[in-house]
Amino acid sequence: MTDSIARQQLLYVQDQASDDEIARQAELYGPLTDSVRELIEVALLTEVDDPEVRAALEHIESAKRLLRQRINPGPYGVRWGASGQKRAWGNAAAGLRNAVAPPLIVECDPDGRARVDFHLGSAYEGPAGLTHGGVSALVLDQVLGAAAEAAGAPGMTGTLTLRYRRPTPLGALHAEARIDRVEGVKTIVTGHLSGPDGVCVEAEGVFILPRWARGKDSAAVSDPA
Numbered sequence: 001m002t003d004s005i006a007r008q009q010l011l012y013v014q015d016q017a018s019d020d021e022i023a024r025q026a027e028l029y030g031p032l033t034d035s036v037r038e039l040i041e042v043a044l045l046t047e048v049d050d051p052e053v054r055a056a057l058e059h060i061e062s063a064k065r066l067l068r069q070r071i072n073p074g075p076y077g078v079r080w081g082a083s084g085q086k087r088a089w090g091n092a093a094a095g096l097r098n099a100v101a102p103p104l105i106v107e108c109d110p111d112g113r114a115r116v117d118f119h120l121g122s123a124y125e126g127p128a129g130l131t132h133g134g135v136s137a138l139v140l141d142q143v144l145g146a147a148a149e150a151a152g153a154p155g156m157t158g159t160l161t162l163r164y165r166r167p168t169p170l171g172a173l174h175a176e177a178r179i180d181r182v183e184g185v186k187t188i189v190t191g192h193l194s195g196p197d198g199v200c201v202e203a204e205g206v207f208i209l210p211r212w213a214r215g216k217d218s219a220a221v222s223d224p225a
């Protein structure tokens, strides 16, 4: 096993947190994350005068000093509580504690279907007024991966193929995915991202249960995503 795989495995943690404790943490950190996400948007779009910008910066620096007093060296990793509840709270697309995440709150069915309605603000802009193509890829990777996981056939993304059919606006969007087929350790999933005018991006993903996770029965290694 390589050092990087060993390091990755250490970040899959069964921490035995109770459902009540997880709910407490979600209630505490969820609003912090939402506020930081709004801060990103406001910092991008503010047009106040220079002294207000400088004063805001001081407040933000002070908040950072407060939060840094005790800090996980990171990254957050993926954690499972006592009841098996999974927390991928650092996930760049869906993490409850990650202000960079839009966030995606993906609904899944056990037959391998996944869907999400979400909103992309100005922080996700690529071409003027439109969603960045890499952000569309992020969204589709997550939603297709969630479909694979929901059907009990999870994996890491081996190949993600995208076809950008029309520009993706910012604002209210929808993405969905379904498992097409499972071929041994590979799960092939298709899906799309759509806006008010229809499908903007089509996707096909091949999700592969990595060699190091095969044949193990622990949730912490059999669910690498």
Ligand SMILES: CCCCCCCC(=O)SCCNC(=O)CCNC(=O)[C@H](O)C(C)(C)COP(=O)(O)OP(=O)(O)OC[C@H]1O[C@@H](n2cnc3c(N)ncnc32)[C@H](O)[C@@H]1OP(=O)(O)O
Binding pocket: 141, 142, 143, 144, 145, 146, 149, 155, 156, 157, 158, 159, 184, 185, 186, 206, 208, 209, 210, 211, 212, 225
């Ligand atoms: C709910 C959560 C959703 C999360 C969604 C987000 C998921 C992610 O972002 S994952 C991060 C991005 N992906 C990565 O970093 C993956 C990096 N790559 C790897 O770790 C490995 O190359 C990995 C796991 C893809 C395959 O490695 P390994 O397990 O050694 O594969 P290997 O045993 O050689 O091959 C197994 C099968 O997969 C096929 N295969 C291998 N690599 C690929 C690939 N990149 N694309 C397609 N097929 C592949 C092989 O041909 C073989 O097929 P068959 O069984 O038919 O012979």
